[in-house]
Amino acid sequence: MGPSGSGKSTLLHLVGLLDRPDRGSVRLGGVATEHLAEEERAALRRRHIGFIFQAFHLIGRLSALENVELPLLLAGVAPAERRRRAAAVLERVGLADRLDHRPAELSGGQQQRVAIARAVVTEPDLLLADEPTGNLDRAGGREVVDLLEALNRGGITLILVTHDLELGERAPRRIRMVDGAVAEDVRG
Amino acid sequence: MxxxxxxxxxxxxxxxxxxxxxxxxxxxxxxxxxxxxxxxxxxxxxxxxxxxFTQFGSHLVAVVPGRSETFGVGALLPTTRPLRLADAATLERLPGVAAVVPVVMGNARVRAGDRARYTTVAGVGPGAREAWRLRVAAGTFLPAGDLARAPPVAVLGDTLKRELFPRRNPLGAVVRVGAWRFRVVGVLAPKGVFLGTDLDDAVYLPAAWALAIFDRPGLMEIDVLYNPASSSERVAEWVRRQLVARHGMEDFTVITQDQMLAxxxxxxxxxxxxxxxxxxxxxxxxxxxxxxxxxxxxxxxxxxxxxxxxxxxxxxxxxxxxxxxxxxxxxxxxxxxxxxxxxxxxxxxxxxxxxxxxxxxxxxxxxxxxxxxxxxxxxxxxxxxxxxxxxxxxxxxx
Structure with missing residues (x-):
């Protein structure tokens, strides 16, 4: 949590291996990552990290199913298995009847649920969500938060960036950031 | 991926x-x-x-007067001796040679009765029929025999025949070229247009007569058709040696068609x-x-x-x-x-x-x-x- 410009997203990008720290170390499973080659960092992202963005970042020319298949496609998974796994995840997020819809044909909440399905289809260890409800109305936001909490209860580590206090209060551990520094780290 | x-x-x-x-x-x-x-x-x-370029036959070697690598600027040099009919005649006896054509070309007025036409006059020999792949439609081509003592006969190209003898058999008729009279012995089948020149608008006369009409000392070219079994280099070498022996020096140029085509x-x-x-x-x-x-x-x-x-x-x-x-x-x-x-x-x-x-x-x-x-x-x-x-x-x- 924290006001805009406090460094929440930057921290998230560092954790997600999208950015390299100028100083310090980012360890994933105890392994320092900042000096790894680009290829290796891409492989780590592919295997261990799922991203959820405020703007969804769905690809408009692809169907919901194809959007969810995308990380598996990049990982070289065979088409039949890819389709099966993507369909199963979409069913879990409650979109079994929307497989062939384009993003433009879905509501905001549904689009973000497709994006969440895409983030978890690789069964990552870490789910990183950057203001996932920022572009949604209340109803859509509730759909997404319920889904994320369900996933978290299912055993996946979730790091969520938000400036929505109400949403933040629901997390078991809250890190508050101000001016690029951790100001508070509260559990329970 | x-x-x-x-x-x-x-x-x-x-x-x-x-x-x-x-x-x-x-x-x-x-x-x-x-x-x-x-x-x-x-x-x-x-x-x-x-x-x-190969429609005239593909096994040709040409001799032109004058010494130069390609074409005859050397023809103007005073030391150059002209190519004569006798030169052409001796080439016929060389091994590998199928036919020899002495060539004198020019333009002249050809008259038959009350019709006349300026046309190409090709002074050649009987060998032209085979060497240039000419086909005779009626009558015969130029008769075989001594090139220097050829009779005054003419063979008409297809266009010229139609212009001078419309709806008339020209065989046996007389045409006048300059001051001379020639008896028509044959008509050629159409040959077509070559690089803008109508090959059929021509009269073929014995080279000796063409030399007289144009008052030239020598031939413009001698074409040698060789047997397919022989090679252009071999024939060109024979021709060169034969003419050097006759002229005492190489005051001519032998061009093979291969070189030209290349x-x-x-x-x-x-x-x-x-x-x-x-x-x-x-x-x-x-x-x-x-x-x-x-x-x-x-x-x-x-x-x-x-x-x-x-x-x-x-x-x-x-x-x-x-x-x-x-x-x-x-x-x-x-x-x-x-x-x-x-x-x-x-x-x-x-x-x-x-x-x-x-x-x-x-x-x-x-x-x-x-x-x-x-x-x-x-x-x-x-x-x-x-x-x-x-x-x-x-x-x-x-």
């Missing part, structure tokens, strides 16, 4: 921007078609000209390459089109690049996908261009069957490969730009 998935990704990305893709392919196709058509036209022209072929090939180079300019413009459209695509899809990177694509993978789009545009353009060429060829074959325009399949395959390669090269810069995008900044776009 699997190759098939990458290809499908590329196809989907291009299909999503239908108009843009179609226009880019069109531009590239025009370039490919220009290269292929101009190249094919050059090739066709080359074959056409070579065929024109020179001609070189010139025509340069023309062909020049045509292809002109087409290459349009292909270059097409390639610039591919580069432009991909640069725009990378800018449009910056967020997509960021997403791909976040989902675990490496820089190399992102670059390769955009390169794939460039190569696909090139290949599609090449295919469309060749299709257009095939259509043009079909139309040409229907409308102008005599215009030579040959597209070879191996050339088409090479053209496709080159198209893909040119597209690929055009895509290098935008692909590198896409690969170099910082994923965090890219995700913020949109």
């Amino acid at each position: 699997r190759a098939f998935d990458a290809a499908r990704w590329v196809a989907r990305a291009l299909a999503a921007e239908r108009t843009r893709t179609a226009l880019t392919i069109l531009g590239f196709a025009i370039g490919v078609a220009a290269v292929a058509l101009l190249g094919a036209l050059g090739e066709g022209l080359r074959r056409f000209v070579l065929a024109e 020179t001609l072929d070189r010139i025509l090939r340069i023309l062909q390459y020049a045509g292809a180079a002109l087409g290459g300019i349009s292909l270059l413009v097409g390639a610039v089109g591919v580069a432009t459209i991909l640069t725009i695509a990378v800018a449009d899809r910056t967020a997509e690049v960021g997403l791909l990177r976040a989902l675990g694509a490496s820089r190399a993978q992102v670059g390769a996908l955009f390169l794939g789009e460039a190569a696909a545009l090139g290949l599609a353009g090449g295919l469309a261009g060749l299709g257009a060429v095939a259509a043009v060829q079909l139309l040409v074959r229907l409308a102008l069957p005599e215009l030579p325009l040959g597209l070879r399949p191996d050339f088409a395959a090479v053209a496709l490969l080159v198209s893909g390669a040119v597209g690929l090269v055009a895509g290098v810069r935008p692909a590198l730009a896409a690969a170099a995008l910082d994923p965090v900044a890219a995700l913020r776009a949109e």
Whole structure:
């Protein structure tokens, strides 16, 4: 949590291996990552990290199913298995009847649920969500938060960036950031 | 990422921007078609000209007066002795020689009764029929015998016959050329037009008479037809030795048809390459089109690049996908261009069957490969730009 410009997203990008720290170390499973080659960092992202963005970042020319298949496609998974796994995840997020819809044909909440399905289809260890409800109305936001909490209860580590206090209060551990520094780290 | 998935990704990305893709392919196709058509036209022209030059027979060696490497500037030198009928006569006895044609050409007025016409006068010998592949339609050709004592007879070309003797049998009639009278003994079958000259608008006389008509000291050329079993070099050497023995020096030039054709072929090939180079300019413009459209695509899809990177694509993978789009545009353009060429060829074959325009399949395959390669090269810069995008900044776009 924290006001805009406090460094929440930057921290998230560092954790997600999208950015390299100028100083310090980012360890994933105890392994320092900042000096790894680009290829290796891409492989780590592919295997261990799922991203959820405020703007969804769905690809408009692809169907919901194809959007969810995308990380598996990049990982070289065979088409039949890819389709099966993507369909199963979409069913879990409650979109079994929307497989062939384009993003433009879905509501905001549904689009973000497709994006969440895409983030978890690789069964990552870490789910990183950057203001996932920022572009949604209340109803859509509730759909997404319920889904994320369900996933978290299912055993996946979730790091969520938000400036929505109400949403933040629901997390078991809250890190508050101000001016690029951790100001508070509260559990329970 | 699997190759098939990458290809499908590329196809989907291009299909999503239908108009843009179609226009880019069109531009590239025009370039490919220009290269292929101009190249094919050059090739066709080359074959056409070579065929024109060999229609007189392909086993010829020519002797011209004067010493020079190619054509007779040396003919003007005072020390040059003219080629005489007797020279031609001795060549007939050389081994490997099938026929010898003494040649004296000029223009003169030919009159038959009340009709007259300025026409080509070809002073030749009986060997011209075989050496130049002339066909006699009626009567006979010039009679065999001593070249210097040939009788005053004439053989008419097809056009001249029709002009001087419309609806009349000319055999046995008399034509006047200058101050001399010749009896018509034969008429030739049509031979056609060679490089703008009507070969049928001519009268063929014995060379001895032509020398008298034009008051020339010697022959303009001696054509030697050799047996296919012999070779042009061997015959040329025999001819050279024989004439050196007679003249005491090499004051003449022996030209083999192979040399002539090789020179001609070189010139025509340069023309062909020049045509292809002109087409290459349009292909270059097409390639610039591919580069432009991909640069725009990378800018449009910056967020997509960021997403791909976040989902675990490496820089190399992102670059390769955009390169794939460039190569696909090139290949599609090449295919469309060749299709257009095939259509043009079909139309040409229907409308102008005599215009030579040959597209070879191996050339088409090479053209496709080159198209893909040119597209690929055009895509290098935008692909590198896409690969170099910082994923965090890219995700913020949109």
